Every structure is written in structure tokens, then in C-alpha cells.
Amino acid sequence: DGGITQSPKYLFRKEGQNVTLSCEQNLNHDAMYWYRQDPGQGLRLIYYSQIVNDFQKGDIAEGYSVSREKKESFPLTVTSAQKNPTAFYLCASRTFVWREGSTGELFFGEGSRLTVL
Amino acid sequence: QKEVEQDPGPLSVPEGAIVSLNCTYSNSAFQYFMWYRQYSRKGPELLMYTYSSGNKEDGRFTAQVDKSSKYISLFIRDSQPSDSATYLCAMSGSGGSNYKLTFGKGTLLTVNP
Numbered sequence: 191d192g193g194i195t196q197s198p199k200y201l202f203r204k205e206g207q208n209v210t211l212s213c214e215q216n217l218n219h220d221a222m223y224w225y226r227q228d229p230g231q232g233l234r235l236i237y238y239s240q241i242v243n244d245f246q247k248g249d250i251a252e253g254y255s256v257s258r259e260k261k262e263s264f265p266l267t268v269t270s271a272q273k274n275p276t277a278f279y280l281c282a283s284r285t286f287v288w289r290e291g292s293t294g295e296l297f298f299g300e301g302s303r304l305t306v307l
Numbered sequence: 308q309k310e311v312e313q314d315p316g317p318l319s320v321p322e323g324a325i326v327s328l329n330c331t332y333s334n335s336a337f338q339y340f341m342w343y344r345q346y347s348r349k350g351p352e353l354l355m356y357t358y359s360s361g362n363k364e365d366g367r368f369t370a371q372v373d374k375s376s377k378y379i380s381l382f383i384r385d386s387q388p389s390d391s392a393t394y395l396c397a398m399s400g401s402g403g404s405n406y407k408l409t410f411g412k413g414t415l416l417t418v419n420p
Contacts, residue, residue: 194350223407230315232412233351233395248407280350294339294399296408298350 192217196281196299203268203275203306211266211302213281220285222264223296226250227278236279239264268304276306310334313396313411322420326383330396330411333377337398337409340372342381345393345413354394355381386418 194215203209215222224236235248239258253272258264264283268275281299313330320326328342338359343351355370357363357379363370369382379398383390396411 196350230412232313233410235407238407278348282350295341295353295356296397298343298352300350301348303348 194281194283194297194299196279196302199300199302201302201304203304205306206270208267208269209304211268211279211281211304213264213266213299214262215264215281215283215297216262217283217297218261218285219283219297220261221283222258223282223284224248224254224256224264224266225280225282227280227301233280236266275304278303310409311396311398311411314414315412317415317417319417319419320386322386322388322418324386324418326386326390326416326418328381328383328394328396328414328416330379330398331377332379332398332409334398334400334409335374335377336400338401339399340370340379341397341408342368342370343395343397343410345395347392351395388418388420391417 197212221240223238225233227233234250236254237248237256239245242258242261245256245258255267279302282296284296311332340357342355344354345351357370357372360372360374367384371380393413393415395413397408399408
């Protein structure tokens with residue numbers, strides 16, 4: 191079955207540690223995204239990538255880093271510079287709207303919940 | 308003014324009620340409008356998708372877009388306890404501005420049996 195796999199589902203981190211969240215998709219989607227979700231805040235865009243080896247900052251990129259070495263993979267590193275990293279992180283992907291048959295629907299993974307101890 | 312405004316609720320209704328969820332937006336470049344449903348501790352899933360203005364119906368769900376008023380709605384008929392979830396509206400532009408979706412904050416809905 192095609193889909194987006196995020197791992198781990200739950201992660202605990204001590205202050206000062208970097209952690210990396212994995213995101214893999216087998217949907218052959220062009221673009222991939224990382225969102226952060228906090229209670230009452232909705233979804234906020236961290237980083238996005240439209241093609242391999244290229245990515246752009248979203249609205250809240252400070253303290254985060256990403257890479258896009260393969261079309262299928264878009265890992266997110268939460269660095270120690272992120273002041274309030276405890277949150278629910280969602281990875282998503284989509285094809286470009288201009289591709290024939292595409293609605294531009296964003297498909298989401300099941301999320302990774304990060305807790306800083 | 309925020310780009311997308313959505314009443315966070317919470318909204319609590321009895322089973323069988325008609326539910327109306329709404330979002331307003333300020334960016335006239337938005338062309339694609341979506342509603343996502345998110346169950347607790349899960350990723351959002353697409354519920355309805357509409358391009359430009361008009362209505363779209365899918366079973367018990369109806370999505371409406373009024374671009375002149377910059378207002379979108381989702382109606383749920385004969386609501387069921389399984390509809391209890393957070394509903395997120397999302398929208399994007401076309402061409403070069405469609406690289407990302409802008410989300411509302413979500414409305415938490417509870418349908419009581």
C-alpha cells in the first residue's frame with residue numbers, strides 16, 4: 191500500500207540533544223512538507239521541498255534542519271536551538287497541481303510526538 | 308488579519324444533527340479549498356476538495372465555496388459519533404503560489420450518541 195511512514199511515533203529527548211524524525215513516502219510525490227501542530231495553533235509549516243536537493247524554509251524554520259537527498263525521503267532534525275520542541279510533527283507530500291489528474295491533495299503521515307524532558 | 312480564520316469550537320451536537328463548519332480567508336489568490344478530518348493522535352486525512360467556487364456533495368458531506376465573500380463551509384448531515392474529530396480547512400493558490408496549503412486552526416467536533 192502506498193503511503194507516508196513517519197518514525198518514531200513517540201520520542202523523548204533531553205534538553206540540548208538533537209533528534210531526527212524520519213519521513214518516507216512511496217507515492218512518487220514531488221513535494222514534501224513538515225508541519226508542527228500545537229494545541230490551539232493549527233498546522234504551522236516548518237520546511238518544504240519541491241524537488242530533490244532543494245528545500246525552503248516555512249513559517250517557523252528556526253531550530254530545525256532538513257535534507258532531501260532522495261525523492262522518497264525528507265528527514266527533519268530538531269536541533270538544540272529549538273526553544274520549545276515539544277509538539278506533534280506531521281510529514282506530508284503531494285504531487286504538483288499542474289500534473290495531469292492531480293488535485294494537489296496533501297497526504298499526511300501518522301505523525302511523531304516529540305517530548306522534551 | 309490572519310489569512311485563514313476558523314472557529315476552534317469546541318462544538319458538541321447530538322447524533323443526527325446537521326453540523327456547519329466554516330472558514331473565512333483574506334487571500335483572493337486562493338483557488339483550491341479542502342477540508343481535512345483529523346482523529347485524535349492521527350494525521351489529517353482529506354475529506355472534501357473543491358476548486359474555485361461552488362458546491363460539492365459526497366454522501367453526508369457538502370462543501371461550499373463562496374469566493375465573493377471569501378467564505379467556505381462544510382456541512383455534515385445526519386451526524387454520527389464516528390464524525391467526532393477535528394476538522395481543518397485548507398486552501399492554496401494556483402501556479403507559483405500553490406506550493407503550500409494554508410490551514411485554519413481546526414474545529415473540534417463531538418457528536419454525542
